[in-house]
Amino acid sequence: MRNYIVIGGSSGIGEQIVNVLEAEGSNVNATYHTQAAQDREHVKYISFDAITDTLDLDDLPSEIHGLAYCPGSINLKPFHRFKEEDFVNDFKLQVTGAIKVIQDLLPRLKASGDASLVLFSTVAVQQGFSFHSQVSISKGAIEGLTRALAAELAPTIRVNAIAPSLTDTKLAGRLLSTPEKKENQSKMNPLKKVGDPLDIAKTAQFLLSPNSSWITGQILHVDGGVSAIK
Template sequence: MRNYIVIGGSSGIGEQLVNLLEAEGSQVTATYHTNICKDRNQVRYIPFDATTDTLDLDSLPSEIHGVAYCPGSINLKPFHRFKESDYVADFKLQVTGAIKVIQQLLPRLKASAEASIVLFSTVAVQQGFSFHSQVALSKGAIEGLTRALAAELAPIIRVNAIAPSLTDTKLAGRLLSSPEKKEHQSKMNPLKKVGEPLDVAKTALFLLTPNSSWITGQILHVDGGVSSVK
């Protein structure tokens, strides 16, 4: 039985990833923050705030085959309104939280002999978008961390990140809150479709499991072509 940890497995992409891992027969420990979830068959849920908590290691398996860190934010604003407290808070959620989780789980990931870490970036690192400086800052750090950790933890642990474009989850709610907004966002995408959480979760499943056993240090762009197609 393979053991996976999904930080932020109660909504959006993380929730779909938990469902996919469960369907392929893995044992999953998933965390929730505000959306309280109940345990079921092979999935155990624990409350966790990535900005303040540390994981209760006593409640986790001694051998872990993969961890995905899903918490993120999309705070868009003009650069002149960029406040230190805002970008520090974003950084704490998206980068410091991921670092602390990985550091805590490292001995158990190493214990499994072939483990995988999946992080989340955004299309707004590869491509510049107005008003995206705050999110690009944290996610740029995630991309650097992904490559550096992939080097440091090879050959036992693979480390990759997914860089989605706009995906229809709670996080993107304000940008997709009406049919008009959704249609507008779809038209900006070469595949003329806003991403579904399952589109991205399928890639996370691939990167977490041995199907991607020869892939590390990569940023996979799951973005309907936004980052590379005009």
């Protein structure tokens, strides 16, 4: 049985990743911050703040086959209005937090012999959208980290990232809070819909599994075609 860690596994895409890994029969240790979740037979939740906490390793498996780091933010504002603390907090959540967790779990990931890391970027890094400078700075760093770690940790550990477009989660709630907003966002996508967290979770499941054993250093755009089709 494979052992997985999902950081930010109590809501949104992280919650769906936990669900699909549980359904395949894997053991999952997942974290929550503000939204607590109940343990299940193969799922154990622990409280964890990615900015301030150090991950407690005592109850985690000695061999870990995969890690998904899901915490993120969507702070959209004009460039002239964003302050240093805004950028720093986003960077701590999405980049520094990931680095600390990976460093802490690295010996256990190496011990499995065929581990996989999945990080999260956004379509906005390579597309360039107005008001997305703050988001793109952190996620751009994640893309650089993905490729650098893929090189450094090969062949024992594979490292990939998923870059979604707008996905229907609580995090994106204010952008999709009415049927009209959701319809308008759907019209801007080549497939005429916003993302479903389950679509992203199934991609993460594939990247975490041995089925993707010859894929590393990649940024997968799961975005309804918005990054490639006009």
